Amino acid sequence: MSQKLERDPLQDSPFMRACRREPVPYTPVWLMRQAGRYMKEYREVRARHTFLEMCKKPEVASEVTVYAQERLNVDAAIIFADILLILEPMGISLEFTKGEGPVIHNPVREGRDVERLREVESVDALDFVMEAIRLTRRSLPSNIPLIGFSGAPFTLASYMTEGGGSKNYVRTKRMMYLDASAWHEMMSLIARALSKYLNAQIEAGAQAVQIFDSWVGCLSPADYRQYVLPHTREVIQNIKPNVPVIHFGTGTATLLQLMKEAGGDVIGLDWRVELDEEWEKLGDVAIMGNLDPISLFADADFVRRQAKRILEQARGRPGHIFNLGHGILPETPVDNVVALVEAVHELSQR
Amino acid sequence: MSQKLERDPLQDSPFMRACRREPVPYTPVWLMRQAGRYMKEYREVRARHTFLEMCKKPEVASEVTVYAQERLNVDAAIIFADILLILEPMGISLEFTKGEGPVIHNPVREGRDVERLREVESVDALDFVMEAIRLTRRSLPSNIPLIGFSGAPFTLASYMTEGGGSKNYVRTKRMMYLDASAWHEMMSLIARALSKYLNAQIEAGAQAVQIFDSWVGCLSPADYRQYVLPHTREVIQNIKPNVPVIHFGTGTATLLQLMKEAGGDVIGLDWRVELDEEWEKLGDVAIMGNLDPISLFADADFVRRQAKRILEQARGRPGHIFNLGHGILPETPVDNVVALVEAVHELSQR
Numbered sequence: 203m204s205q206k207l208e209r210d211p212l213q214d215s216p217f218m219r220a221c222r223r224e225p226v227p228y229t230p231v232w233l234m235r236q237a238g239r240y241m242k243e244y245r246e247v248r249a250r251h252t253f254l255e256m257c258k259k260p261e262v263a264s265e266v267t268v269y270a271q272e273r274l275n276v277d278a279a280i281i282f283a284d285i286l287l288i289l290e291p292m293g294i295s296l297e298f299t300k301g302e303g304p305v306i307h308n309p310v311r312e313g314r315d316v317e318r319l320r321e322v323e324s325v326d327a328l329d330f331v332m333e334a335i336r337l338t339r340r341s342l343p344s345n346i347p348l349i350g351f352s353g354a355p356f357t358l359a360s361y362m363t364e365g366g367g368s369k370n371y372v373r374t375k376r377m378m379y380l381d382a383s384a385w386h387e388m389m390s391l392i393a394r395a396l397s398k399y400l401n402a403q404i405e406a407g408a409q410a411v412q413i414f415d416s417w418v419g420c421l422s423p424a425d426y427r428q429y430v431l432p433h434t435r436e437v438i439q440n441i442k443p444n445v446p447v448i449h450f451g452t453g454t455a456t457l458l459q460l461m462k463e464a465g466g467d468v469i470g471l472d473w474r475v476e477l478d479e480e481w482e483k484l485g486d487v488a489i490m491g492n493l494d495p496i497s498l499f500a501d502a503d504f505v506r507r508q509a510k511r512i513l514e515q516a517r518g519r520p521g522h523i524f525n526l527g528h529g530i531l532p533e534t535p536v537d538n539v540v541a542l543v544e545a546v547h548e549l550s551q552r
Numbered sequence: 553m554s555q556k557l558e559r560d561p562l563q564d565s566p567f568m569r570a571c572r573r574e575p576v577p578y579t580p581v582w583l584m585r586q587a588g589r590y591m592k593e594y595r596e597v598r599a600r601h602t603f604l605e606m607c608k609k610p611e612v613a614s615e616v617t618v619y620a621q622e623r624l625n626v627d628a629a630i631i632f633a634d635i636l637l638i639l640e641p642m643g644i645s646l647e648f649t650k651g652e653g654p655v656i657h658n659p660v661r662e663g664r665d666v667e668r669l670r671e672v673e674s675v676d677a678l679d680f681v682m683e684a685i686r687l688t689r690r691s692l693p694s695n696i697p698l699i700g701f702s703g704a705p706f707t708l709a710s711y712m713t714e715g716g717g718s719k720n721y722v723r724t725k726r727m728m729y730l731d732a733s734a735w736h737e738m739m740s741l742i743a744r745a746l747s748k749y750l751n752a753q754i755e756a757g758a759q760a761v762q763i764f765d766s767w768v769g770c771l772s773p774a775d776y777r778q779y780v781l782p783h784t785r786e787v788i789q790n791i792k793p794n795v796p797v798i799h800f801g802t803g804t805a806t807l808l809q810l811m812k813e814a815g816g817d818v819i820g821l822d823w824r825v826e827l828d829e830e831w832e833k834l835g836d837v838a839i840m841g842n843l844d845p846i847s848l849f850a851d852a853d854f855v856r857r858q859a860k861r862i863l864e865q866a867r868g869r870p871g872h873i874f875n876l877g878h879g880i881l882p883e884t885p886v887d888n889v890v891a892l893v894e895a896v897h898e899l900s901q902r
Contacts, residue, residue, distance in 0.1 A: 370881060372849055379850035419803075422823045422844055424861070453769075455805035456824050473772045474806050494772055499722055500729035511774070531720060 211345040212409055217278040218347050221410060221446035221467050223488050223521035229513060229550035230277035231543055232349075234450075235529030237270035237282050241536055244270070253298040257283050260333035267334070267348075268341045274543050278347045278410075281338060281403070283331050285353030285414045286361055288399050291327040292391070293320040294362055302366065309365035311373065313384030322395035325402045332406035339407035347410060349448070350403030354415035355392045355433040362388070371420045378429045389433040397440035404445050411441060412448035413466070419453020426457050431464045438465030448490055452528050455480075462487055473527035478515040481522075488521035493542070495526045498534045502541035509545040518552065561695040562759055567628040568697050571760060571796035571817050573838050573871035579863060579900035580627035581893055582699075584800075585879030587620035587632050591886055594620070603648040607633050610683035617684070617698075618691045624893050628697045628760075631688060631753070633681050635703030635764045636711055638749050641677040642741065643670040644712055652716065659715035661723065663734030672745035675752045682756035689757035697760060699798070700753030704765035705742045705783040712738070721770045728779045739783040747790035754795050761791060762798035763816070769803020776807050781814045788815030798840055802878050805830075812837055822877035828865040831872075838871035843892070845876045848884045852891035859895040868902065 212218060216230035239245055244266055248256065256262050263282040271279040286304055290296055295307040310316055325332075331350075339348055353361070363374045378385045400411045418430065438447050449466025451457065455475050462469055462484055471480055471491035481489050497508045509524070516522040524546045530539065562568060566580035589595055594616055598606065606612050613632040621629040636654055640646055645657040660666055675682075681700075689698055703711070713724045728735045750761045768780065788797050799816025801807065805825050812819055812834055821830055821841035831839050847858045859874070866872040874896045880889065 370846060372846055372881065372883070375844070375846040376849045379847070379854050419824070423826055425844075453803055453824070456826070474769070474803070476773055476806070494725070494775075496720060496722055496725040497729065499726045504729050531722065533722070 212347055215277065215345045215347055217523065218409060218446070220521055220523045221448075221488055223486075225520050225552075227552055228547050229516070229522055229524050231524035231546040232276040232278040232280065233274070233526055233530055233539065233542075234280075236274055236276060236280065236539075237266040238530050239532035240530050240534040240539070241270065241273065243273070253284070254296075257287060258330045260330050260337050263330075263334035264337035264341060267338045271342060271346060274540060275547075276543055278349055279338065279342055280349040280351060280412070281331065281335050281408065283334070283351065285351065285357065285416065287328055287331060288322070288325075288352050288392075288395050289358060289362060291320065291322045291325065292395060293318060304361060304366055306361060306365045309373075310359075310362045310377075310388060312377070313381040316384045316388045316391075319388065319391055321391060322398060325395075325399045328399060328402070332402055335403055335406040335408055348408050349410050349412055350400060350406075350408030351412040351414060352396055352399055354413040354418065354449075354451070355389050355396065355437060356421070356430045357415050357417045358392050358396075359385075359388055360417050368417075371417070375425075378425065382429070385429060386433075389429070390436070393433045393436040396437045400437070401440070401442055404442050408445075410446040410448060412450055412470075413437065415449070415451035415454075415461075418451040418457060421457070423456050423460060426460050431460055434461075434464040446488075448523075450490065458484060468521075468523060470525070471527065476515065477512055478517070481516070481519070488523065490523040490525045492527045493525070495528050495531055495534070498526075498530065498538045498542065500538070502538055505538050505542050506545040506549075509542055510549050513546065513550050518550075524550075562697055565627065565695045565697055567873065568759060568796070570871055570873045571798075571838055573836075575870050575902075577902055578897050579866070579872055579874050581874035581896040582626040582628040582630065583624070583876055583880055583889065583892075584630075586624055586626060586630065586889075587616040588880055589882035590880050590884040590889065591620065591623065593623070603634070604646075607637060608680045610680050610687050613680075613684035614687035614691060617688045621692060621696055624890060625897075626893055628699055629688065629692055630699040630701060630762070631681065631685050631758065633684070633701065635701065635707065635766065637678055637681060638672070638675075638702050638742075638745050639708060639712060641670065641672045641675065642745055643668060654711060654716055656711060656715045659723075660709075660712045660727075660738060662727070663731040666734045666738045666741075669738065669741055671741060672748060675745075675749045678749060678752070682752055685753055685756040685758055698758050699760050699762055700750060700756075700758030701762040701764060702746055702749055704763040704768065704799075704801070705739050705746065705787060706771070706780045707765050707767045708742050708746075709735075709738055710767050718767075721767070725775075728775065732779070735779060736783075739779070740786070743783045743786040746787045750787070751790070751792055754792050758795075760796040760798060762800055762820075763787065765799070765801035765804075765811075768801040768807060768811075771807070773806050773810060776810050781810055784811075784814040796838075798873075800840065808834060818871075818873060820875070820877075824877070826865065827862055828867070831866070831869070838873065840873040840875045842877045843875070845878050845881055845884070848876075848880065848888045848892065850888070852888055855888050855892050856895040856899075859892060860899050863896065863900050868900075874900075
């Protein structure tokens with residue numbers, strides 16, 4: 203098997219090797235939301251399309267995906283898409299409003315609303331994502347892996363329940379606490395849809411998949427264990443074998459052990475944790491992180507010092523993928539992003 | 553000294569004993585934002601005044617403070633005020649807009665803006681707070697301690713810099729990273745003002761003070777240590793002796809050790825941490841917490857089970873003050889709040 207891997211430039215890339223915790227010539231780096239509004243070229247494309255149109259036009263999604271990888275010289279591409287796309291085939295009506303972000307017009311407000319959600323038998327309705335992946339795979343260099351992704355069950359359930367962004371997750375937690383059976387039914391439904399969707403992305407050409415549990419940091423460890431862990435585990439267990447899964451969240455300092463229990467070859471760390479300590483505690487798993495995205499608003503010198511600090515914490519232990527602790531913000535100076543990638547490559551040469 | 557304390561019903565109250573980690577007949581409980589919009593009687597008062605008016609009219613502030621303590625039968629009162637009030641004598645123009653929360657009209661956007669901040673020589677301009685404390689102290693039962701408070705230096709500096717609420721703290725962190733000397737100057741100025749303000753509240757009749765670092769959870773431990781810890785420590789060191797200081801923040805799982813280093817007799821824990829584990833790690837300090845405020849949106853039965861779980865984690869170790877992990881939300885059902893206080897008292901009887 204290892205011989206076969208060595209002959210495949212994708213499987214032998216620093217990113218894929220790091221996912222498998224194998225030694226690498228330098229620390230691979232990519233950045234969440236690397237194809238985003240902080241980039242002039244992205245804004246030009248975005249000016250001609252709505253956000254959902256960009257997701258739904260494979261040639262556009264592919265164009266921004268490939269461009270970002272090339273412009274930044276990062277070690278992986280992530281397909282341009284949205285964490286919420288899987289909600290549409292479940293019967294959720296999704297809109298992206300200017301400034302407000304995603305809005306759901308028919309949220310799940312109580313137990314009986316769960317009954318009108320659709321079981322996702324096929325993800326054909328999302329074939330535009332798979333087509334974008336196919337196109338992108340053909341356009342990317344042969345040694346640059348492509349990451350597929352979706353929101354994780356909890357984050358998707360929260361959006362469904364709150365109807366959009368939320369500060370306190372009152373509706374979500376209220377359903378969890380007062381109607382646990384409806385909650386678990388909804389989470390199972392999401393989990394089944396997610397496995398299909400992520401596997402379809404893999405079949406279309408993604409080398410790894412990432413599950414974004416962006417909002418899970420609002421939960422106590424006890425609630426995570428009871429209401430979330432079994433469902434995230436189900437998704438991850440059903441991913442095709444030998445495809446690395448990145449399991450990511452923010453505000454997860456007290457959830458990381460449980461997230462590891464739920465599964466994932468790579469655990470994402472936000473900037474609130476010390477990489478060395480957490481990795482030590484997590485043990486036998488690869489990690490991704492963990493620069494504060496706001497560091498990129500300082501200057502190239504500052505960015506380089508921060509990259510150095512994080513690389514020193516990782517001490518060359520196999521299995522570190524450099525990334526931010528969350529996505530790049532729209533106003534981030536692009537030069538600092540380029541400087542970060544250069545610094546990581548240069549400072550981590552073995 | 554202990555004889556003198558025993559003769560003073562305030563100093564011998566369960567709340568004050570818990571602050572000093574002495575044994576108590578039952579676990580004292582109070583709730584952040586216990587005088588708030590979730591209560592009909594509060595909304596009636598609020599309908600006749602703006603939020604800032606309520607803060608600035610001592611008889612009104614006192615009325616809602618005393619009423620909440622009585623209605624809930626909690627073991628401490630906290631003076632009705634706002635964490636940001638100290639900003640006004642520093643030269644910051646503060647307004648509370650409907651729905652949007654606090655807005656600052658002359659934010660500190662860069663280093664040179666720090667120069668126009670005023671050194672607070674005297675807190676006479678905030679005498680309305682001290683007068684509210686004097687009135688409240690006279691109205692409260694003789695065994696119910698009154699807590700004074702303010703925002704902590706970082707949270708105040710963030711508001712000053714962002715000009716209001718923030719999601720990503722870009723301006724705050726940018727100043728920290730790129731103009732550290734201006735940052736430290738601003739934080740020192742705040743720290744000096746805060747010590748004066750909190751000591752004036754104590755002189756007016758507060759038995760304890762709380763420092764709310766509500767926003768500090770956006771920082772990495774390294775940033776907290778460098779940019780925040782020395783200033784919070786300065787505030788706490790300058791508080792009058794023998795007056796307990798409660799040091800509170802949210803999203804602080806990875807900052808708790810450093811917050812303890814900064815000082816405080818009682819460390820606030822939000823609901824994201826397991827109380828038993830964190831207290832064990834923190835060692836010789838009292839703790840306050842740590843129920844998820846959203847639990848109060850379930851029913852009395854659920855609330856009681858959660859109270860039991862937390863009390864079991866505390867295992868009667870001296871020095872636990874029961875509280876939420878953050879403030880009560882406006883839509884919280886008041887009956888559940890009453891049920892919580894009853895449950896804590898009943899389940900913790902020694």
